Amino acid sequence: xxxxxxxxxxxxxxxxxxxxxxxxxxxxxxxxxxxxxxxxxxxxxxxxxxxxxxxxxxxxxxxxxxxxxxxxxxxxxxxxxxxxxxxxxxxxxxxxxxxxxxxxxxxxxxxxxxxxxxxxxxxxxxxxxxxxxxxxxxxxxxxxxxxxxxxxxxxxxxxxxxxxxxxxxxxxxxxxxxxxxxxxxxxxxxxxxxxxxxxxxxxxxxxxxxxxxxxxxxxxxxxxxxxxxxxxxxxxxxxxxxxxxxxxxxxxxxxxxxxxxxxxxxxxxxxxxxxxxxxxxxxxxxxxxxxxxxxxxxxxxxxxxxxxxxxxxxxxxxxxxxxxxxxxxxxxxxxxxxxxxxxxxxxxxxxxxxxxxxxxxxxxxxxxxxxxxxxxxxxxxxxxxxxxxxxxxxxxxxxxxxxxxxxxxxxxxxxxxxxxxxxxxxxxxxxxxxxxxxxxxxxxxxxxxxxxxxxxxxxxxxxxxxxxxxxxxxxxx
Amino acid sequence: xxxxxxxxxxxxxxxxxxxxxxxxxxxxxxxxxxxxxxxxxxxxxxxxxxxxxxxxxxxxxxxxxxxxxxxxxxxxxxxxxxxxxxxxxxxxxxxxxxxxxxxxxxxxxxxxxxxxxxxxxxxxxxxxxxxxxxxxxxxxxxxxxxxxxxxxxxxxxxxxxxxxxxxxxxxxxxxxxxxxxxxxxxxxxxxxxxxxxxxxxxxxxxxxxxxxxxxxxxxxxxxxxxxxxxxxxxxxxxxxxxxxxxxxxxxxxxxxxxxxxxxxxxxxxxxxxxxxxxxxxxxxxxxxxxxxxxxxxxxxxxxxxxxxxxxxxxxxxxxxxxxxxxxxxxxxxxxxxxxxxxxxxxxxxxxxxxxxxxxxxxxxxxxxxxxxxxxxxxxxxxxxxxxxxxxxxxxxxxxxxxxxxxxxxxxxxxxxxxxxxxxxxxxxxxxxxxxxxxxxxxxxxxxxxxxxxxxxxxxxxxxxxxxxxxxxxxxxx
Numbered sequence: 001x002x003x004x005x006x007x008x009x010x011x012x013x014x015x016x017x018x019x020x021x022x023x024x025x026x027x028x029x030x031x032x033x034x035x036x037x038x039x040x041x042x043x044x045x046x047x048x049x050x051x052x053x054x055x056x057x058x059x060x061x062x063x064x065x066x067x068x069x070x071x072x073x074x075x076x077x078x079x080x081x082x083x084x085x086x087x088x089x090x091x092x093x094x095x096x097x098x099x100x101x102x103x104x105x106x107x108x109x110x111x112x113x114x115x116x117x118x119x120x121x122x123x124x125x126x127x128x129x130x131x132x133x134x135x136x137x138x139x140x141x142x143x144x145x146x147x148x149x150x151x152x153x154x155x156x157x158x159x160x161x162x163x164x165x166x167x168x169x170x171x172x173x174x175x176x177x178x179x180x181x182x183x184x185x186x187x188x189x190x191x192x193x194x195x196x197x198x199x200x201x202x203x204x205x206x207x208x209x210x211x212x213x214x215x216x217x218x219x220x221x222x223x224x225x226x227x228x229x230x231x232x233x234x235x236x237x238x239x240x241x242x243x244x245x246x247x248x249x250x251x252x253x254x255x256x257x258x259x260x261x262x263x264x265x266x267x268x269x270x271x272x273x274x275x276x277x278x279x280x281x282x283x284x285x286x287x288x289x290x291x292x293x294x295x296x297x298x299x300x301x302x303x304x305x306x307x308x309x310x311x312x313x314x315x316x317x318x319x320x321x322x323x324x325x326x327x328x329x330x331x332x333x334x335x336x337x338x339x340x341x342x343x344x345x346x347x348x349x350x351x352x353x354x355x356x357x358x359x360x361x362x363x364x365x366x367x368x369x370x371x372x373x374x375x376x377x378x379x380x381x382x383x384x385x386x387x388x389x390x391x392x393x394x395x396x397x398x399x400x401x402x403x404x405x406x407x408x409x410x411x412x413x414x415x416x417x418x419x420x421x422x423x424x425x426x427x428x429x430x431x432x433x434x435x436x437x438x439x440x441x442x443x444x445x446x447x448x449x450x451x452x453x454x455x456x457x458x459x460x461x462x463x464x465x466x467x468x469x470x471x472x473x474x475x476x477x
Numbered sequence: 478x479x480x481x482x483x484x485x486x487x488x489x490x491x492x493x494x495x496x497x498x499x500x501x502x503x504x505x506x507x508x509x510x511x512x513x514x515x516x517x518x519x520x521x522x523x524x525x526x527x528x529x530x531x532x533x534x535x536x537x538x539x540x541x542x543x544x545x546x547x548x549x550x551x552x553x554x555x556x557x558x559x560x561x562x563x564x565x566x567x568x569x570x571x572x573x574x575x576x577x578x579x580x581x582x583x584x585x586x587x588x589x590x591x592x593x594x595x596x597x598x599x600x601x602x603x604x605x606x607x608x609x610x611x612x613x614x615x616x617x618x619x620x621x622x623x624x625x626x627x628x629x630x631x632x633x634x635x636x637x638x639x640x641x642x643x644x645x646x647x648x649x650x651x652x653x654x655x656x657x658x659x660x661x662x663x664x665x666x667x668x669x670x671x672x673x674x675x676x677x678x679x680x681x682x683x684x685x686x687x688x689x690x691x692x693x694x695x696x697x698x699x700x701x702x703x704x705x706x707x708x709x710x711x712x713x714x715x716x717x718x719x720x721x722x723x724x725x726x727x728x729x730x731x732x733x734x735x736x737x738x739x740x741x742x743x744x745x746x747x748x749x750x751x752x753x754x755x756x757x758x759x760x761x762x763x764x765x766x767x768x769x770x771x772x773x774x775x776x777x778x779x780x781x782x783x784x785x786x787x788x789x790x791x792x793x794x795x796x797x798x799x800x801x802x803x804x805x806x807x808x809x810x811x812x813x814x815x816x817x818x819x820x821x822x823x824x825x826x827x828x829x830x831x832x833x834x835x836x837x838x839x840x841x842x843x844x845x846x847x848x849x850x851x852x853x854x855x856x857x858x859x860x861x862x863x864x865x866x867x868x869x870x871x872x873x874x875x876x877x878x879x880x881x882x883x884x885x886x887x888x889x890x891x892x893x894x895x896x897x898x899x900x901x902x903x904x905x906x907x908x909x910x911x912x913x914x915x916x917x918x919x920x921x922x923x924x925x926x927x928x929x930x931x932x933x934x935x936x937x938x939x940x941x942x943x944x945x946x947x948x949x950x951x952x953x954x
Contacts, residue, residue, distance in 0.1 A: 110619040121619040130614045133828070137610040142587040142598040145796035181658065184823040192694075197674060214820040217669075319622035323826045343691040344821075346661040349800045349829055351610070 018053055022061035030070050030081055031267070031302050041071060041079045070263055082263065112429035113461045114448040116256075116405050119316050121452060123375055128364060132355040140351075148347035151338045152179025152326070155357040160312070160326050163360060168287065169301035170310060172328045178337050179348060182323040183285060183313040184210060187248075190309050191218045192340045193333060194246050194279050202237045202247035206436035208255040211248060211283075220246075224438040227254055231261030234268040247273070247280045251299040252287035256436050256447050258400035258407055266299050273307035280308045286316040288369055290402030291377045306330035314356060316404065317369060322352055376404065376451055382458035383450040390462045394473040407433065408446045412474035416444040419469045426468035428461065495530055499538035504774075507547050507558055518548060518556045547740055559740065590938045591925040592906035593733075593882050596793050598929060600852055605841060609832040617828075625824035628815045629656025629803070632834035637789070637803050640837060645764065646778035647787060649805045655814050656825055659800040660762060660790040661687060664725075667786050668695045669817045670810060671723055671756050679714045679724035683913035685732040688725060688760075697723075701915035704731050708738030711745040724750070724757045728776045729764035733913050733924050735877035735884055743776050750784035757785045763793040765846055767879030768854045783807035791833060793881065794846060799829055853881065853928055859935035860927040867939045871950035884910065885923045889951035893921040896946045903945035905938065 029035045042050075044058040051057070062079055065071040071079050111118045151157065157177040164170040164177075180186035195201065197219035203212060205224035215222055223241040226233045231254050237247060247269060251261035261269070273280050282299045290296070300310040313325035329337045341347070359365050383406060384399055396409040410416060416432040423430035423446070433445035453461055506512045519527075521535040528534070539556055542548040548556050588595045628634065634654040641647040641654075657663035672678070674696035680689060682701035692699055700718040703710050708731050714724065724746060728738035738746070750757050759776045767773070777787040790802035806814045818824070836842050860883060861876055873886040887893060893909040900907035900923070910922035930938055 111623060118623060121622045124622065126617050130611075130617065133614045134607075134611045137607045137614075140603050140607065145598045145601065145798040146588060146595060147797045148800070181822045181825075184821065188821050197696075210820070210823065217817070217820050219674075320624045320823075321622045321827060323625070323822065323824060340694070343687070343694050344661065344665050345658045345800065346687065346797075347800060348658075349826070350798060351829065352826060 018051065019057045019060040022047070022051075022058060023065060026061070026065055027070060027297075031304075035081050037081050037083045039081045041081070043078055111449075111452040112427060113453055113457070113464075114423075114450070115429035115452060116431055116447055116449040117315075117320070118449060119319060119404065119451050120372065120375055120379070121319060122454070123372065124319055125364065125368060129355070129359070132358050132364075133351065136351055136354050136358070144350050144354075148350050150342040150345065150347040152177070152348060153350055153353035153357055155361070156353045157326075159357045159360040163365070164298075164310075164312070164328065167295070168284070169297035170328060171301075173331075176328050176331055176334055178327045178329060178334070178341060179353060180311075180325045180327055180341070181345065181348065182315060182320070183283065183311055183325045184214065185323070185345075186311045186313075186325050186327045187211060187214055187281070187283075188218075189327065189337060189340050189344065190246075190279075190281050190311070191215065191220065192344070193336050194309070195220055196245075199246070200241045200244035202232070202241065202244050202249075203438065204232050204249060204254060205438045205440050206256055206433065206442055207438055208250070208283075209436065212438060215248075222438065224440065226440045227257055227259065227442070229259050230265050231259055232265065232269070234265050234272060238272055242272075243276055243278075245278050247278065248283065249280060249299070250283045250285065252284055252290075252296050253400065253403040255283070255285070256405070256407065256433065257442075258398070258403045258405070260296055260402075261299065266302055269299070270303060270305070270307060274305050278307070282308050282310045284310060285313050286404055287402075288317055289373060289376055289404055291373070291380065292401035295402070300328060306332065309333075317365070317372070318356070318359070322356070324348075324352060324356060378455055379450050379453055379458070380406070382455040383448070383453050383462070386458040386462040387465075390459075390466045391470070391473065393475045394470070396476050404451045405447055405449045408448060409476075410444050410446060410473055411476055412444075412472055414469075414472040416446060419446060419472060422468045422472070423465055426464055428465055428468065430465070495528065496534045496537040499524070499528075499535060500542060503538070503542055504547060512558050514558050514560045516558045518558070520555055588926075588929040589904060589906035590930055590934070590941070591900075591927070592929060593908055593924055593926040594792075594797070595926060596796060596881065596928050597849065597852055597856070598796060599931070600849065601796055602841065602845060606832070606836070609835050609841075610828065613828055613831045613835070621827050625827050627819040627822065627824040629654070629825060630827055630830035630834055632838070633830045634803075636834045636837040640842070641775075641787075641789070641805065644772070645761070646774035647805060648778075650808075653805050653808055653811055655804045655806060655811070655818060656830060657788075657802045657804055657818070658822065658825065659792060659797070660760065660788055660802045661691065662800075662822075663788045663790075663802050663804045664688060664691055664758070664760075665695075666804065666814055666817050666821065667723075667756075667758050667788070668692065668697065669821070670813050671786070672697055673722075676723070677718045677721035679709070679718065679721050679726075680915065681709050681726060681731060682915045682917050683733055683910065683919055684915055685727070685760075686913065689915060692725075699915065701917065703917045704734055704736065704919070706736055707742050708736050709742065709746070711742050711749060715749055719749075720753055720755075722755050724755065725760065726757060726776070727760045727762065729761055729767075729773050730877065730880040732760070732762070733882070733884065733910065734919075735875070735880045735882070737773055737879075738776065743779055746776070747780060747782070747784060751782050755784070759785050759787045761787060762790050763879075763881055765794055766850060766853055766881055768850070768857065769878035772879070777805060783809065786810075794842070794849075795833065795836070799833070801825075801829060801833060855932055856927050856930055856935070857883070859932040860925070860930050860939070863935040863939040864942075867936075867943045868947070868950065870952045871947070873953050881928045882924055882926045885925060886953075887921050887923060887950055888953055889921075889949055891946075891949040893923060896923060896949060899945045899949070900942055903941055905942055905945065907942070 044055050047058045048055045066073055070082055072082050073079050111121055156179055157174040160177045161172055161174040164172060180189060198221050200223050201215055201220045202223050202225045204227050223244055225237040232249050249261060251266060269280060284298055287295050298310060300308045310328040314322050384397055387395060387397060398407050398409060410419060416434050420430050420432040431447040433447055521532050521539060524535045525532045543550060547559055549559050550556050588598055633656055634651040637654045638649055638651040641649060657666060675698050677700050678692055678697045679700050679702045681704050700721055702714040709726050726738060728743060746757060761775055764772050775787060777785045787805035791799050861874055864872060864874060875884050875886060887896060893911050897907050897909040908924040910924055
């Protein structure tokens with residue numbers, strides 16, 4: 001019997017691999033409530049028969065669902081929808097994640113060893129980029145020279161919407177995409193549009209300090225919410241400030257701890273936002289870099305009620321000096337966001353926007369991302385290996401499946417800030433975990449970017465670090 | 478006797494022409510209060526003898542002082558310091574000036590005939606610009622790719638400080654210069670740093686609408702202050718809101734009326750700011766384009782107590798698509814402004830900043846400005862002549878000595894908004910003066926940019942305009 005005549009819960013789309021279709025089908029059914037926590041999924045064997053496909057195909061789909069927390073395998077009892085879903089309890093983490101952050105001191109020089117928040121600047125295709133920008137500037141027309149569209153280049157907005165649909169599971173039109181002055185510019189616009197002075201805002205603790213600072217200076221009332229292995233503790237946010245207006249989260253790789261927001265927390269967060277008539281700002285700064293499994297879908301892809309403002313940036317996938325980011329905003333707020341951008345900036349220079357659009361649509365972006373995933377996996381491995389070899393049991397390395405920095409736990413009587421200071425004096429841009437704390441201490445640790453440390457340099461850098469701080473570390477027992 | 482041994486009130490600087498030195502000396506003496514209103518200046522003959530120079534040199538200096546309102550000639554009785562100085566009364570205007578504005582509707586196409594707020598895009602040296610940008614992008618280093626200095630490119634800040642010293646009479650260090658996201662970005666930073674919600678702000682009425690809108694959305698309380706032939710009526714501002722926190726003015730060419738703020742008003746405004754512990758934001762957007770006499774010195778050049786935040790832009794002297802402007806901020810506030818820029822933007826892309834720095838330091842900027850002054854003088858003349866010829870006594874053209882647009886007064890029963898609409902329907906980007914009014918009507922008129930109308934096109938465009946609106950105009954008596 002030909003496949004197309006089989007009865008099937010799936011609308012067959014031949015351009016999408018079957019395992020992705022199966023995965024998407026069940027994911028949709030679970031998030032839409034058609035399947036409830038505890039419900040049993042068909043066995044792999046039966047589903048494979050139904051689709052006249054190999055069992056491995058169904059296995060792959062179920063493994064993705066399990067990896068993301070939607071389902072759990074009960075061995076011979078089969079696969080069921082995760083019983084923790086839909087309740088904001090602290091389910092056990094499926095280990096994940098990492099986050100990089102912008103430098104706290106601005107330094108117009110080349111990256112230092114272990115510097116946070118920077119992609120591999122040595123690996124960026126500069127000649128190609130110079131070619132694209134050069135081509136663009138030679139085409140400069142009168143239309144390019146007038147006041148630009150405050151929402152950004154149409155070509156770039158189209159390119160971003162296409163990228164988000166295929167890579168982040170986000171369904172949006174290009175009209176919802178707004179080009180911003182980096183993530184910081186997007187945050188500023190979101191605060192302007194969504195917040196009144198003294199409105200409460202949930203913020204992850206530990207945090208990304210530029211977000212804390214921008215919110216404080218905008219007059220918001222911060223509500224620091226603790227982060228555990230499952231990400232932001234949503235129930236704690238509810239208790240502390242049920243009527244907050246906004247929650248800012250880094251669901252893919254929490255900044256700085258690198259953990260992912262679990263599926264049940266994601267659903268709890270969206271449920272809260274719906275109830276409280278609040279918004280969620282999803283900072284998805286480096287979701288592209290995940291070295292175990294596929295990148296997690298964006299929180300925005302679960303948002304059926306338009307409560308999520310999604311923020312992306314080209315700082316980590318291209319380079320931060322571009323100062324280009326973007327927001328995906330609810331359709332009903334799009335005009336208000338564009339108006340705010342007009343009042344703030346009167347639009348952005350088109351030159352680099354158009355060059356980025358060409359970089360994406362001509363396929364360079366996808367190739368660059370792929371190369372960077374491999375490179376970062378190798379550099380992460382090299383840095384982690386060198387650290388473990390050099391420091392042994394004097395450190396505890398919480399290796400997460402993604403992101404661009406390592407979280408190295410240390411013990412002993414010397415505070416992490418002092419250790420970071422010693423490392424910085426030795427020319428190593430290590431940061432203290434405690435410097436990211438707002439209210440709730442989360443232990444002693446060092447944050448280290450690995451994207452700019454070549455595999456060859458890893459051992460040397462680690463030896464330099466050992467010389468700077470080694471004698472202050474005490475073994476973990 | 479050699480010149481250098483002469484007793485002289487001037488420290489001789491051989492690189493500055495003598496007439497400029499004489500002019501600067503008296504200007505300083507007057508603004509510092511060493512010479513008071515009514516005081517008599519030395520006769521031209523005596524001063525020329527004292528400096529062993531030609532009388533014409535001294536005449537030129539005195540003419541500049543008179544043109545700017547510092548002194549008045551009493552014929553045979555000699556030259557005295559202007560009796561109106563230092564009192565905020567409404568002295569008679571020495572006729573002046575003009576202002577161009579950003580488009581109210583954003584349109585990503587080539588400029589339309591009569592469009593406001595745009596420099597001559599056809600006359601910009603695009604090849605040279607492409608060369609400078611291309612050179613810059615090929616040099617892209619790791620340091621250029623990291624997070625940029627939030628205050629802007631050092632090279633550009635140096636170049637701006639040098640330009641302001643020689644062309645606008647502003648003494649500042651490059652550390653006081655902050656690169657901004659166009660004028661709109663500078664306004665936004667100034668509002669953030671200087672204002673609390675509900676602080677009162679003097680704003681010129683009629684106004685530049687993007688300023689009004691940005692202030693309203695920042696939560697400021699607007700105090701519209703009328704504009705007459707001498708610019709903003711400072712005394713009216715004092716009466717309405719003595720304790721305002723900020724005044725925003727366009728002293729060179731008021732936007733949109735084109736008049737200049739007279740010297741006595743300038744001094745009154747600074748006196749008020751000193752007393753009220755308030756600030757003045759000087760929007761000096763197109764001061765470079767003055768076709769009669771020299772450009773007026775900036776208000777900032779009179780500011781001895783650091784109450785003026787000076788805002789300049791590259792939108793009118795290069796092109797608006799760049800989105801690059803700058804602020805000169807009081808030394809004591811520089812760090813606060815940089816901090817605000819960091820929170821808002823995390824810095825600006827360096828590419829175009831560095832190219833602009835090269836454009837200035839390699840002499841292209843000065844040459845371009847000079848060419849544009851000649852071109853605009855010719856285009857202004859051609860447009861004005863064509864309008865007068867076509868419309869005769871149905872319009873009253875208030876030709877000001879500078880700026881990039883014409884203010885055409887009309888009379889009759891058809892409101893200027895209706896006339897502007899008819900012209901727009903005929904493809905002509907004419908704007909209504911009344912659309913710039915906040916609170917105080919200032920008559921019926923049409924605003925027309927002339928920078929993009931070539932001399933050849935002037936007659937055609939004017940004929941088109943006549944066909945669109947001519948029958949609704951009534952003769953002035």
